[in-house]
Structure formats: C-alpha cells, structure tokens
Amino acid sequence: MATDVIRASVTIEEVAAAAGVSRSTVSRVVNGSTAVSPEALEAVQRAISELNYVPNRAARSLASHKTHAIALIVPEDTTRFFGDPFFAAIVSGINARLSKSDYVLNLFIASDDPGDKTTSYVRSGAVDGAIVVSHHTSDTFIDRIASIVPVVYGGRPVRERDRDYYVDIDNVRGAFDATVYLIENGRRRVATITGPLDMPAGIDRLQGYRDAITAWGLPELAVEDGDFTAAGGADAMRRILQSDERPDAVFVASDLMARGALAVLTAAGVRVPDDIAIMGFDDSPVATTVVPPLTTVRQPSFQQGERMATVLLDLLAGRHPRHVTILETELVIRESV
Amino acid sequence: MATDVIRASVTIEEVAAAAGVSRSTVSRVVNGSTAVSPEALEAVQRAISELNYVPNRAARSLASHKTHAIALIVPEDTTRFFGDPFFAAIVSGINARLSKSDYVLNLFIASDDPGDKTTSYVRSGAVDGAIVVSHHTSDTFIDRIASIVPVVYGGRPVRERDRDYYVDIDNVRGAFDATVYLIENGRRRVATITGPLDMPAGIDRLQGYRDAITAWGLPELAVEDGDFTAAGGADAMRRILQSDERPDAVFVASDLMARGALAVLTAAGVRVPDDIAIMGFDDSPVATTVVPPLTTVRQPSFQQGERMATVLLDLLAGRHPRHVTILETELVIRESV
C-alpha cells in the first residue's frame, strides 16, 4: 500500500536504550520535567538528536489527554474567508502567537459542513481548544463545541454568557466616531450600509451609527444590509441611489463593502467625496487600493488574533486570563470624506 | 485545570456493552466492515447514536497507523498566502474534495518556520499525506517531508523526479498563447514581468514568452522579476519605464503583478492599451477589479486543488493515480490589450 512508506519511527524505547535510561526518564526530558539529573538529561538529549527522535503525537495524546492542537473555526464559505483581508490578519496574528508555542493550528472553514465534521472532530478529542471567528446567530453547532473544549471568540459571541472568553474591538465606539466625523465634516444626511445583522459586529456598528445620529438630532437615513461583501455593498448602494432621500454621506460598515459602493457611485457619475462622502471600516488593504483612498476606521485585527491565541493558550495552561478584551479603534483620514 | 472540561468521552467499550457485543464488532461497524450480521449491525448503530459515540482519534490513529488527516503546506508567509486569490481557489478546491471524504485538512503556512515545526509535525505521524503548493528551489524541507509521507505537488516540483505526483497547468502553453495574442494584435516590442525564477510557474511562463518571441523573430525586451506580488509588479514596471527601449506591450506573469504595473502606468500617464498593452495571467478576481479590466490567461485553480486532493486520496487508498496531470489554460479577452 502507498501508505506503507518508511516512517522515521524512532520510539521512546530506542532512545531510552541508547541513553541507558528508562522510558520514564526520556519522557521526563521530553516534557521538560526538572526532576532529572544533569547526566541523564545530557545522555537523553544526545540520544534524541542522534536518533532524530520525534515523539508520536497520537500516542502522546492518547496517554496525556492533550493534543497540542487548536482549531480555528470559521463559519463562512471559503470564498468569503479568503476574499476578506480581515481573516488574513486574524490568522496571521494567531499564527504568530502559536509559532512561539508548541501548538499547531487546524483550520475549519465550516459553513458548508454537511456531516457536522467539525463537531465530530472536536468530540473525537483532536484538539485542546478552539478559536471561533465570524460567529452568526444561526451557528448553533458552536455551542456544542464550546461544551467540549475551551473556546475563545473573535468578537462578542452571539449569545453572550458570563463565562465566555472573547476578544473584540470597540465596534460601537468606532462606528460612533466615524459617524461623528462625517457630521462634523458638515454632512447632515448620513445613511449607512451595515454588515449582516445576525453578527455582533454588524449590530454594534449599526448601534454606533445610530448613537451618533441620535445625539446630533439628525434623521436616520437608509439602513441597508451589505453582507460584508463587495457585491453586497454595491447592491446596497444601488438601492440607496434609487431611494428618494439621497444622502450626502454613507457610513459603510466594512472597506470591502465600501469598494463595491464606490464602484457603483463611480459608474453613476456621483463624485466622492464631493457629492457623497464615504466612510469605511477596517482599514484593510483595499482601503488604499480604491479611488479615492478610503477614510476609514482602523481595527487591530492582527493583535486581535494574537490576543485570542494568548487567551486560549493561557486557558489551556490552567491560568486565568480576563474573559473580555476590547481593543481600541482609530480613525484614519484619507480622501473619501 | 481549564482543560478538565467534561469530555463527552464515550468509549468503544461502553458502546459494546450497550449493544451486547464485543469491542471488535463495534470496531467493525465503525470501520464499515461487511463481516457483521444485520442484527449486530443494527444494535451497534443504535447504541452509537444513543450514546452519541465518536471514536477517539488518537487511539484510532495509534492502533491503525492512519490519521485521516492531510497537510496543506504552503512555503510562503501569511501575507502572500492570503493576499493572492490563487491560494483561495486552490484551498477551496481541496476543501471541496475533502469534504466528501472523511479526511481533514491541516494548514501549514510555513515560510517563517524557525524550529521546523512542519517537518516535526509530519514526522510525529500526525498526517497521512501532504499537498505542497508554491514550491521554491530553496524549500529543501519539503524533500524530508516527501520521504516520510506521500506528497502531491501543486505545479511541477522544483527538482522533478519520475515518481513525483503533481497537478499543474500548462504554463508554457498559456504564456505562449498570451504572447502570440499580443503579437497578432500588432505589438512588436513585447516585454515581460516574470514571477520568481526559483519557482517552476515563474520559469515556465517565461519560457512560453520566449518561445513566442523567438518564433516570430522579435527582440526579447525587458525581463523583470515581479515576485508574484502587486508591489513587485509595480517596481518592475517602473524599471521598464526607465529603460531606453520602451515596449508597446507587456506580458505580466500574474494578475496581481499586473495590478501593480497598471497603477504605475496610470500614475505615469501612460494609456492602456493604447500606449502599452498589458496581458495578465491567472484570471483571478483582481482581473475585473482593475481599470481597464485585464485581458489574461485563465487557469483552473479550483480544479487544480480538487484534482490534487483526489490524487492524494487515491494514493492513500492504495490506488495508482497518474503521476502527472496538466490542466489547460484559456485566453480571456477583456480591455487591457
């Protein structure tokens, strides 16, 4: 069979023999126990490097009930996952933190998951914990996973509970500041294109917009769902252009949607920012790719990923990290407002 | 400890007891052996679903020497991986094929891999096989991995050997056709911006360009390395504009590089395609995002991913797939030529 490849399978037994000690001692060295004499330590280390020994993960995991693997679960389809630079930053952050540990990352892009493979995988004991990003109201399988292993959420979980761990950015505040900037810029008819309203990030950014509009006593204009995609943003902008009340500014809840909106505006001969100002959110790479470059809200996604990994690692190490971390956003002024 | 979460750890033993059979029979059912009586089958299946049994992966893997996991190894940094839509298509394709199997995917973006974690992971017996995409000359750790588990390459491997399995697209032919199209369009001073020349895809596309130039007896103009990134493409185009021999067309070996090149051209007031025609490669989503939309070479990346997964799965199942699959490209005419 093709799988019968020569496995470089040096066992702990052989290392023990080569070092003249017992399996237990080798195990202690491998796992960094202090209770080993300098001589034994030295002998074992030499044997390990000479034989090129790598412990078998399955055996280790079976005996210790630990896998040193964590799952990143993204309830989206692959298109959305790879199309949105936000995820790239998150994964990079997680990866950066993990690469300094001995944990590995297993990726599950799980929107189209017929047999609930993800849940089975977790229930089979294949990972020690999970990070969940892009959580929707409808993603109930996450609850099952959370009852099996520790979970850290990227963004406030859909049904927040006291014992949930999550790392979020201050979406309400970011959206509020962005809308206020539009208003202080002299705009009085401010519409918004929201993210999906079954996601906390979508809900919170809408909230921030409304807070600002209300505080200034302005009318709430078109509120359109743009689905966090460029195509959705374009559709939403088309609907806005067709409505009676044309806005003089639009707070768009993601840069990707703003790109779609911008394309529609350009095609319709509407000048940005002269006729309509556009405010984005994310400060993703697309912000500087579009014309004009987007004024937007910077969110620290890389740090968010890093922090999520740190929280989960702390949890797995038996430490007690803070349940909630909220990272600050920052307004980035470019040319679309 | 935080890891002491209640594991839904139903064991095969409990299932056997509940079904009134032995462990072996349960194992047979779980592994789809035919040698089980209808009554036993039925009893076991009921016990499994009542107890909500999921086999422990580590135990299974330890006993069977199979993990039902495969690694996707990408020797690039995360930025490049997520920035290039090519990878998104590849992963989607692999994922699509795998989701119809009981294999899971472990992702390794391994350019910045100080302790050679990827190799250790493979040597620890954590995966049954690997898919390697974006293979560079310098990536020697791949050879070590290939000596441990079956590997399928995306694209012709750096040092091709008879027994290598890979799925490639016809890069030489695609580049040839693209360059010929430029020439038949009346262009006579055709330059090229290449991909990295330590990668077969970069080498082969340059070859196709040269074949066409030679066949038509035209001069070979600037050959610039653009590194398969937008920034690299921009730099390369700047160098081309500064050279004495200004081309009237450029074959750019990837759409992402073409985007960078286009931006430089626009900034320099050079009209596309009037002054200089631009031909891309990939037909990635960016091809239709830029202005003007790119005339380019379509490569079937999703199918490439699917096919790689199929080949690896066949290999792991002890079948004998073809070693080499070459997928055809297709010219897509838009407005940049």
Added chain:
DNA sequence: CTGAAAGCGCTAACAT
C-alpha cells in the same frame, strides 16, 4: 532522582 507497571481507546490478527 529513577524505574516498573498500569493503562489511554482503539485496531487487527487469530481463534472459534
């Protein structure tokens, strides 16, 4: 500080 012994949960001959 170290070794012996007992599993971890499962598969895979080998009997029956």
Added chain:
DNA sequence: ATGTTAGCGCTTTCAG
C-alpha cells in the same frame, strides 16, 4: 460472524 488477545507509543502514578 464474532470474541479474545495483543499490542500501537507514550504518560503517569507509585515505589524505591
């Protein structure tokens, strides 16, 4: 067709 018996390679008490 089914059960019994050995392990798979490692960790982890428990003695000493």
